[in-house]
Amino acid sequence: MNKQEYTITVYTENQVGLLNRIAIIFSRRKINIESLNVSPSESESIHRFTIVINETEDVVRKLCRQIEKQVEVLKAYYNTNEEIIWQEMALYKVPTDIIAEKVKVERLLHQHGARAVVIRKDYTIFETTGHREETEGLIKALEPYGLIEFVRSARVAIIKASNGFHEKLKEFEQKEPGEELIENEFLDKQEEVFTM
Amino acid sequence: MGTEISTMEILKTTEVANSPLGVGSNISGSEAVLKAMIAENVQTIFGYPGGAIMPIYDALYDYQNELNHILVRHEQGAIHAAQGFARSSGKVGVVFATSGPGATNLVTGLADAMIDSTPLVCITGQVFAHLLGTDAFQETDVINITTPVTKWNYQITDANEIPHVLAKAFYIAKTGRPGPVLIDITKNAQIQKFDYAGYTKCEHIRSYRPKPIVRKEYIVEAAKLINEAKKPFVIFGQGVILGKAEKEFKKFIEKGGLPAAWTILGMSAIATDHPLAVGMLGMHGNYGPNVLTNECDVLIAIGMRFDDRVTGRLDKYAKQAKIVHLDIDPSEIDKNVKTTVPVWGDCKETLPLLTELIEQKEHKEWLNKFNEFTQKEIDAVIHEELNPSTDILTMGEVIKTVNELTNGDAIIVTDVGQHQMVTCRYAKYNQSRSNITSGGLGTMGFALPAAIGAKFGAQERTVVAVIGDGGFQMTLQELGTVMQSKIDIKILILNNEFLGMVRQWQELFNDRRYSFVDITSPDFVQVAKGYYIDGQRISKREELKDAVNKMLQHKGSYLLEVMVGKENNVFPMVPQGCSVSEIRLS
Numbered sequence: 215m216n217k218q219e220y221t222i223t224v225y226t227e228n229q230v231g232l233l234n235r236i237a238i239i240f241s242r243r244k245i246n247i248e249s250l251n252v253s254p255s256e257s258e259s260i261h262r263f264t265i266v267i268n269e270t271e272d273v274v275r276k277l278c279r280q281i282e283k284q285v286e287v288l289k290a291y292y293n294t295n296e297e298i299i300w301q302e303m304a305l306y307k308v309p310t311d312i313i314a315e316k317v318k319v320e321r322l323l324h325q326h327g328a329r330a331v332v333i334r335k336d337y338t339i340f341e342t343t344g345h346r347e348e349t350e351g352l353i354k355a356l357e358p359y360g361l362i363e364f365v366r367s368a369r370v371a372i373i374k375a376s377n378g379f380h381e382k383l384k385e386f387e388q389k390e391p392g393e394e395l396i397e398n399e400f401l402d403k404q405e406e407v408f409t410m
Numbered sequence: 411m412g413t414e415i416s417t418m419e420i421l422k423t424t425e426v427a428n429s430p431l432g433v434g435s436n437i438s439g440s441e442a443v444l445k446a447m448i449a450e451n452v453q454t455i456f457g458y459p460g461g462a463i464m465p466i467y468d469a470l471y472d473y474q475n476e477l478n479h480i481l482v483r484h485e486q487g488a489i490h491a492a493q494g495f496a497r498s499s500g501k502v503g504v505v506f507a508t509s510g511p512g513a514t515n516l517v518t519g520l521a522d523a524m525i526d527s528t529p530l531v532c533i534t535g536q537v538f539a540h541l542l543g544t545d546a547f548q549e550t551d552v553i554n555i556t557t558p559v560t561k562w563n564y565q566i567t568d569a570n571e572i573p574h575v576l577a578k579a580f581y582i583a584k585t586g587r588p589g590p591v592l593i594d595i596t597k598n599a600q601i602q603k604f605d606y607a608g609y610t611k612c613e614h615i616r617s618y619r620p621k622p623i624v625r626k627e628y629i630v631e632a633a634k635l636i637n638e639a640k641k642p643f644v645i646f647g648q649g650v651i652l653g654k655a656e657k658e659f660k661k662f663i664e665k666g667g668l669p670a671a672w673t674i675l676g677m678s679a680i681a682t683d684h685p686l687a688v689g690m691l692g693m694h695g696n697y698g699p700n701v702l703t704n705e706c707d708v709l710i711a712i713g714m715r716f717d718d719r720v721t722g723r724l725d726k727y728a729k730q731a732k733i734v735h736l737d738i739d740p741s742e743i744d745k746n747v748k749t750t751v752p753v754w755g756d757c758k759e760t761l762p763l764l765t766e767l768i769e770q771k772e773h774k775e776w777l778n779k780f781n782e783f784t785q786k787e788i789d790a791v792i793h794e795e796l797n798p799s800t801d802i803l804t805m806g807e808v809i810k811t812v813n814e815l816t817n818g819d820a821i822i823v824t825d826v827g828q829h830q831m832v833t834c835r836y837a838k839y840n841q842s843r844s845n846i847t848s849g850g851l852g853t854m855g856f857a858l859p860a861a862i863g864a865k866f867g868a869q870e871r872t873v874v875a876v877i878g879d880g881g882f883q884m885t886l887q888e889l890g891t892v893m894q895s896k897i898d899i900k901i902l903i904l905n906n907e908f909l910g911m912v913r914q915w916q917e918l919f920n921d922r923r924y925s926f927v928d929i930t931s932p933d934f935v936q937v938a939k940g941y942y943i944d945g946q947r948i949s950k951r952e953e954l955k956d957a958v959n960k961m962l963q964h965k966g967s968y969l970l971e972v973m974v975g976k977e978n979n980v981f982p983m984v985p986q987g988c989s990v991s992e993i994r995l996s
């Protein structure tokens with residue numbers, strides 16, 4: 215099985231120490247986390263972790279099960295890049311005088327979908343949002359003009375096929391879980407045997 | 411203790427007591443901890459006091475009639491004792507320890523309980539909340555240290571949290587796949603008075619589903635495979651015992667006529683002399699179960715996790731077989747061995763459903779095959795081990811003698827090494843929860859404290875701790891606990907004057923280069939005597955039966971040291987990296 219980029223989405227309770235509990239599931243197997251984002255979700259009090267790693271599907275599936283096993287984790291999903299809509303945001307700091315001298319800058323920024331966030335006498339900060347290649351493309355373009363600083367955010371991703379988490383959450387609230395919860399997408403993926 | 415309780419702490423104590431939080435309150439956090447214990451029906455606590463847990467110990471002073479606290483000699487002893495207690499009783503083991511070194515001394519036991527799915531609730535004291543993160547005296551970041559080795563852990567800094575967090579702790583420890591839980595309570599929370607609204611047991615945590623609703627489709631599919639099988643083979647682990655499903659399991663294999671072999675932790679779930687019991691799996695397991703794993707057509711794994719000591723080389727493990735895996739923990743399914751039919755659920759529920767759908771069968775010929783292999787093993791290994799042709803005593807004949815004199819009714823707790831493997835190979839059991847050993851972690855030093863706990867968990871039963879000369883020296887301080895608690899355990903030291911298991915590997919795989927395995931021992935009988943524990947040492951066959959009998963009949967604890975062959979090896983053996991069918995008889 216080949217390694218590829220997977221985005222893992224984890225719905226959790228808001229609990230101190232949970233980040234560590236999840237992170238060590240990766241570090242224990244010596245897997246590098248490429249990107250990690252923690253944010254609220256559409257459901258109040260439920261947090262959403264978005265984790266990007268480069269691994270085989272087999273390993274990713276096992277990781278997800280071990281994540282889901284943690285007491286404060288409600289659900290963990292993994293997806294390929296085709297199955298999600300994702301974005302990363304980047305900030306670039308460049309010297310204002312050099313930028314201002316060059317006329318093509320405007321066009322360059324336009325091409326990369328960037329916008330100026332701050333313009334000061336000494337420096338200007340641009341922002342772009344997009345996929346890795348896009349944010350990286352602007353670095354290359356800005357390099358000749360003396361890129362002072364660059365930073366990129368973690369990935370945030372929406373699963374195309376997802377209907378959100380609120381319906382699922384209602385099931386979790388119940389002591390006796392209903393039909394919704396007895397499914398286990400990992401076990402269902404045993405297509406060779408039988409599928410439901 | 412002078413240094414531990416600074417004037418600052420004392421000041422803080424009064425401060426907290428007089429704080430607004432104290433107004434209108436009725437009990438302290440410490441008392442709430444003890445009330446939780448009582449509500450959870452905890453009778454025995456293994457612990458050791460210290461500065462950061464003193465308020466709880468102070469409260470305990472008034473609860474000595476309700477709670478039996480056993481003072482150990484080292485916190486590792488406390489947690490292994492709690493493990494032994496949990497394993498023999500099926501209840502949650504409870505530990506109290508102080509912050510810093512008290513808490514770090516628990517780590518080995520937590521790791522052991524985690525990998526062997528043992529339900530524990532450990533309470534550690536912690537420095538005052540306002541000192542967290544300041545490198546205060548005896549402050550360690552216990553939560554982060556123990557995260558990888560706990561099923562759940564939590565730090566309490568406010569007494570109001572105590573009742574519901576402890577309720578959660580007990581619920582998490584014992585439900586689903588059990589495991590250790592650690593609750594760290596800062597000293598201010600222990601002292602703090604608060605409005606106690608009583609204790610309600612936890613029955614639901616929304617993010618935690620201990621077991622699923624069983625999906626019948628999988629049961630149907632599994633039954634179909636079993637019914638079609640010509641050579642079905644059941645391998646089972648501790649899940650059967652943890653699920654309290656011994657009866658359901660017995661019915662299942664009896665109806666299907668299914669030969670069944672156990673992992674080291676599954677042992678004793680069915681009587682060792684059951685006609686369908688074909689022996690132990692794994693590196694030093696029996697010949698038939700290992701070889702025939704690679705001949706069966708349907709392998710039915712129940713409450714076991716395909717540990718590498720069981721599977722040997724994975725890419726040559728049961729490749730010919732269809733695999734049915736019953737487990738309560740979905741992360742175990744497909745983890746090591748790809749399953750044909752996953753039966754996710756509590757085996758107490760899934761086994762009866764499966765039994766209903768399988769056909770009554772015998773599989774005589776197939777079962778005979780196991781017996782043939784057993785005969786080969788008897789001829790090559792077992793006969794000589796149990797009836798040695800030389801004067802040198804073997805570990806096997808000692809265990810045989812224990813079997814004869816206990817009728818398989820004793821709980822046998824083993825340490826780690828050759829004596830562990832020999833005991834698990836030859837011990838006879840006729841009831842569940844009789845074999846207590848450190849399986850997944852292989853923790854030397856486990857047996858003595860675990861035997862103490864096992865006895866507290868099953869006071870009516872005889873408890874024999876079988877320990878090597880090496881492992882005994884790791885936790886022999888717990889003889890002090892035996893002495894003070896007046897518990898009755900039988901300590902059987904099998905002394906080969908070596909770190910035997912490592913020596914065996916050095917002999918077989920490192921050209922007999924015996925590197926630091928030659929261990930000297932004190933006079934164990936004298937050591938025991940120092941703790942007012944009777945005992946004797948023997949080295950002759952003629953003395954064996956009487957000595958074991960004397961040990962078993964003795965009122966109170968007893969230490970019997972048996973000098974056994976120095977360089978005996980445990981066989982059969984699946985060498986590391988080999989397939990189970992490459993098991994060696996010599």
Ligand SMILES: Cc1ncc(C[n+]2csc(CCOP(=O)(O)OP(=O)(O)O)c2C)c(N)n1
Nearest residue numbers: 827828829852854878879880881909910911
């Ligand atoms: C805490 C710990 N340290 C080291 C080991 C490695 N180890 C496994 S078996 C063994 C030898 C045990 O010797 P002994 O207690 O004398 O028992 P024997 O094998 O001779 O029966 C050692 C050192 C271990 N399992 N646990």
